[in-house]
Amino acid sequence: MEKAIFLDRDGTLNEDSGYTYRPESFSLLPGVAEGLVRLKGYKLFIVTNQSGIGRGYYSEEDMHEYNRRMLLELERWGIRIEKIYFCPHTPEEGCDCRKPSPKFLMQAQQEYSIDLGLSYVIGDHPGDILLAHNAGCRGIYLLTGHGGMHLEEVRKINPAYVAADFKQAADFILAENGEKVIAREKVQDLADSLKKAGKKIVTLNGAFDVLHKGHEKILSEAKKQGDILIVGLNSDASVRSNKGPERPVNNQENRARMLACFEFVDFVTIFDEKTPLDLLADIRPDVHVNGSEYGPNCIERDVVEQNGGRIYLVDRIAGYSTTNLLQGQGEKTK
Numbered sequence: 001m002e003k004a005i006f007l008d009r010d011g012t013l014n015e016d017s018g019y020t021y022r023p024e025s026f027s028l029l030p031g032v033a034e035g036l037v038r039l040k041g042y043k044l045f046i047v048t049n050q051s052g053i054g055r056g057y058y059s060e061e062d063m064h065e066y067n068r069r070m071l072l073e074l075e076r077w078g079i080r081i082e083k084i085y086f087c088p089h090t091p092e093e094g095c096d097c098r099k100p101s102p103k104f105l106m107q108a109q110q111e112y113s114i115d116l117g118l119s120y121v122i123g124d125h126p127g128d129i130l131l132a133h134n135a136g137c138r139g140i141y142l143l144t145g146h147g148g149m150h151l152e153e154v155r156k157i158n159p160a161y162v163a164a165d166f167k168q169a170a171d172f173i174l175a176e177n178g179e180k181v182i183a184r185e186k187v188q189d190l191a192d193s194l195k196k197a198g199k200k201i202v203t204l205n206g207a208f209d210v211l212h213k214g215h216e217k218i219l220s221e222a223k224k225q226g227d228i229l230i231v232g233l234n235s236d237a238s239v240r241s242n243k244g245p246e247r248p249v250n251n252q253e254n255r256a257r258m259l260a261c262f263e264f265v266d267f268v269t270i271f272d273e274k275t276p277l278d279l280l281a282d283i284r285p286d287v288h289v290n291g292s293e294y295g296p297n298c299i300e301r302d303v304v305e306q307n308g309g310r311i312y313l314v315d316r317i318a319g320y321s322t323t324n325l326l327q328g329q330g331e332k333t334k
């Protein structure tokens with residue numbers, strides 16, 4: 001079974017000028033491409049009411065032409081839409097496919113083996129949230145497009161989340177599902193997509209065992225060096241091989257979960273090797289961040305620079321370390 005995101009079109013993905021159909025007027029809303037790139041684990045569909053066809057404002061072919069323009073733009077960012085479902089009818093026709101009818105979502109469930117219970121609808125209209133309810137999905141309401149206009153109505157129908165923009169909606173989905181933590185074998189594909197989308201990737205690695213202020217500092221400094229921060233987390237076996245059998249005190253799942261709570265951490269991936277060199281060869285970061293105690297000639301330098309990246313060093317805060325914390329000396333230095 002697959003999980004899916006059902007996307008409204010006008011005002012959610014693209015600028016909505018009212019009965020939008022001219023390809024030359026097409027423009028993606030801010031944060032949409034960046035958000036969609038993050039939702040790699042989901043099959044993407046567009047579900048749109050196009051009553052402008054039924055009203056005679058534009059033809060079905062006009063709509064297809066507009067859609068082709070949009071798909072082309074998304075493809076450029078490495079984003080694939082499986083199918084566009086559209087209702088061409090006016091509300092007065094009383095068809096069975098106009099949102100919030102769940103007809104198209106039921107159809108997608110059949111055609112693509114979608115588990116609607118694990119799926120989402122994202123849109124800027126109360127009908128999108130009702131559609132989510134009718135299909136048994138989670139509904140995220142956007143304040144882009146017409147979003148601000150129907151807030152009172154939407155609150156009564158209880159969306160899963162009200163998001164300022166598309167990127168925030170994507171972040172909510174990832175956070176809710178613990179999906180900021182991504183499998184090691186999927187990291188390369190993710191990094192490639194992010195680069196296609198023009199994003200500057202920053203990496204940082206470590207054990208992040210019992211978190212302290214020093215971790216927070218290096219993570220937030222790292223994020224400032226680019227757009228997307230991917231943290232490589234040493235697996236339990238990897239920490240043991242570096243620091244001995246007494247460590248880590250927290251297992252890799254919990255260490256990853258806590259890292260993902262930081263808003264400036266975009267993704268976490270767990271690696272098994274003693275060093276992060278293979279991981280960095282796969283990601284090819286623009287910037288790799290390290291603690292200044294490792295110096296500019298840290299072991300990561302060669303692989304990062306060979307791939308066109310650079311090393312950025314962050315000074316540690318004196319007195320803070322997991323070792324100190326475990327010895328009861330953690331909060332001595334303020």
Ligand SMILES: [Zn+2]
Nearest residue numbers: 087095097098
């Ligand atoms: Zn219809």
